[in-house]
Amino acid sequence: MARFEKLLYPALCANNINSPCPSKTSKANNACSRCFLVVVSLQHLDRQSPPSCSNQNQNSTAAKNVKRNIGPRTRRVDSWKPGWHTEGREPTFFTQDPSEPNTNEGKISWWGTMPALDLLKLDGNEGQDAPPKIRILLASSHDIRNMVETIARLPDTYLGQCEIVMNGIHSGIFARNIILLLIAFNFRPEDAAPIMIHLWYSALIPAPVLAALQSKLQPLVRKVCSEAAQKCALQFFKWGWKKNKASLHVELPINEWERLRDYLQVPGCLSAATAARNRQEVTLPTNRVDLLHRSLYG
Template identity: 35%
Template sequence: MATPQFVCANWSADNTGCKKFGKYTCNVCHLVVYCGSDCQKSHWALHKIDCKSPLGNEAWRPGWVLERRDPKFMVKLGSIYPSFAEEKRLWGNIPAIDGLQLESNEGVGHGKQLNLLFAASGDLRNVVKTIAQVPDGYTKPIEVTINDNDLDVVARNAIILLIALVSDNADEAVDCIIHVWYSALIRKSDLDMLQQKTWRFEKGSLRLVLPKSFWDRLLAYVSIPEGLTADQASCIRTAVTLARSKRDYLDLHLIFQSPSRRVAKQRSRQDGLLLPFGAPRHEFQEPNPTLFHVRNVWPMASSADPLQGWSLKDVEDSSSGPASADIYGKLYNHIHTVLRAFLSRITDSQVSFRLFCDTTLVLTSFLESGYFDRIEVSNMSDNCFNGIHQTLFLIGFLLQPPLANPHATLITLFRNAIPETLSRQDVTAALFTDHPETRLMRASIAHRAIANGYEYLPDHHMSDPKVIQWVYAQANLSNYDAVFERFMMEVGFSELKELFRVVMKEKHTVIEKWPFRSKLRHGQPGAMEEFVRLNNEVVFAKDRYVEWRRC
C-alpha cells in the first residue's frame, strides 16, 4: 500500500495558498506538515495559536487544580468515575472487532456461504472491520444481517452502505463515508451524494426492513433542517462538546494525554471534523443531516470521540506523515485503509446486507433457527439490558449447531459485570497489593508527574491528577478473573446449558476473553508503551467477552 500524503498546512480558502504535499513537520508540536520552510514561516501567524496553546504546554493543569477545588466528578472523597452523561451512541465506544476470524476458524477454503448477525450493531465499525478482513481466498457469498433498535443508528448505517454500494470511485466513496460517519459538517459533494434521487448499484444487495411508521422519517436523514447554517450547527454542537458545565470531565480526559494530543483533541471538540490536523477545512460548509436531522440538537454526549471505536494501537501504528503526533490524522488514515478494504471486498464478492430496526424479540421472529455462523450482540447480555438469560433465550437458537458448523460462535460482551460485582474489599486489595506490575504503574505515574511538572508524592488528595492516574492505572493492571467467576456464580451460568442448549467456549477463537488487559509485564520490551496507551483512553480492562456454541 502506498504511503499516504498529507497536504501542506499553508493552504487557503480562496485556493491561492500552497497545494503541495508536506515533507516536514513543526518541530514543536509535530501536528502539521509543510512542503518547506517558506510555507512554515508564512503559516506561523495562524499555527502559533495551536502550537503555543496552553494545552500543549507540559506544565498544563486541569481547571480544578488551578482553582484549588474538588472536580465535579468527585461525588465524594475517593469516588472517581470516568463517564459522561449518556446520550445517543452514533459512534462506537469500544474498539471494533473482526467478528469472523475466518482463517483461524473455518479456513479460507470454507466451501459454504457465511451468514453473520450483528443483533445490536450500533454503528458499522464491527461490520466494516469483519468484512474488510475476510481473506482474499474465500469466494463464497456472505450475508450480513444488521439490527439496532434506534432508527438514528439504522438510518445512518443504511446511508453509509448505500454510498459504499453506489459509488464508482472507491477513494471518493471512502472520503464521503468518513465524513458522513464522523464529521459534523460535510462538503457539498458529500451532500449531493446523500441527496441523489436514485440509488443504483449492481454490486452486492441491500434490504432495509422497517416498520411502516419509520419509512416517512428516513428523508430527514438526508435533508438539512430548513434554515440551519454551518455556523448555527457548530454552535449547537460546541454548546455540548465545550460546555462549561462539563469542563472538569473534559479535563479529566486530558490529564492522560500528551501535550500535542491535548491540542489535537481540543481541535476535534471545536470543529467536529475528522481530518488531519493541518488539512484544508474550507469546503466543509454543510451541516451533516445524518447528525443534525433534528434542528437544534447535537445528539451525542460531550465525551463522544471517533477514537473510541477503533484500536488505539492500530491507530497509532498508522501513518500521519511527518506529523507524528497527529492522532486524528492517523485515525483518518486508519479508517480510510479499513474502508478501502471493505469496499474492495463488497465489490469483488457476493456480499448482501439486511438491515432491521427492531427489538430483539421482534427481530428473531424474522430470522431462521440455526442459520448463523456468527452472532455478535454487543453488551446486550449485561444485567442493565437483557441479561444473559434473556439474551440466550432470544438469540441462542439462531446459531448454527456443531454438525452444521463446528466453528459457529455467539459473542457476548460484559461491560458492567466487573463494576457491578467488585466489592470494597476487591478494590482495597488491588490498591495495596504489591505485585511486580505495581512497579510499572509507579514508574509510569512518576514519569507523567515529572513530565507535567507535578511534585510526585504518594499521599496527595484524591483530586490530584496523579492520584487519579494511579486509580486508572490500578484498574488497568488488576486481574479480574476471580471477580468474573463470582459474577457467573451469582447470575447462574451453570444452568444456561440445560436451559438454552448453549455452552461457554473454554478456548476463544474469535475475540480474546480480556482483549484490553495489559499483556506485557514489568521489564518486558514495550511494557511501558503498552501501559501508557491503555491509560490514554477510557478504561477497558474490565470488559469481558464470552463466546458460546450450541450443544
C-alpha cells in the same frame, strides 16, 4: 485524483506543490517545534505571488501557530498534569452534587467509544476450514463499524457467502447505517470512502457530497416510498438492492421509509453553527473536561 479524494487530502498552500497557489510556491520546510503537526514554508517567494502566499504572510502564520501551540496540550507528556492538579482543586467527578448537570444525559451517541472489531478473524480461526456460508447476527447494534471491519477482513481466499443481519432501536442511527451502505453500493470505492467518512463523523457535509447523495440516493429511496405507499395495509415494508455478488435488504416500518428519504435533506432550521455546536457538546463537553483529563493522564 478521484472526484471526492480531495476532500480527504486537501492541497494546502504552503504544504503542497500541487496546490492552487502559483507554481513558485515551495514545499513546506519548517514544522512547529511544539506540535509537529503544522508545517509551513518560510522560503522567499516570487514577488508576483498573491498576498495570501507571501513570505510575510507565512511568517505571520507561523508566529500565530507557535502562539496557539504554547499551552498545556503541547507540553511534554512526562510533565503534563490534569487541569484539577494545576488549578489546585478537587476534580468534578469526585463531587457528589455537581454545579452543572450533565448536558449530554439522554442524548444519542452518534459515535461509539471503541474501535471496530473483526468478529470472525478467519485467518486466525477456521482459516481454510471456514464453512461455505457464515451467518452473523448483530442484535440492537449501534453503527456499522463492526460489520465493515468484518467484511473488509475476510480473506481473499474465502469464496463462500457471508450473511450479516442487523437491527437497531434508534431510527436516526439506523437511517445513517442504511445511507452509508447505499453509498458503498452506488459509488466507486475511491469516491465512496471520503463520502462515508464525512457522513459518519463530520458536523458539516461538503456541498459536492450532499449534491451527490441527493442525485444518486434520493431517487432510490423515493422509489421505495412510492412502492410502500401502495402497501398501506402492511406495517413493515422490505426492499433490496444488488451489486455484483452482494445484496442489501432493508425492512422498515412504512413511515420510517419516508423518514429515511427526509434524512437526505438538510433541515431548514439547522444552521452550520448549530450543527458544529451540537457535535462539540458531545465530543468536547466543557463539564466533562476532568473526565477527559483523567483518561489522558491514566
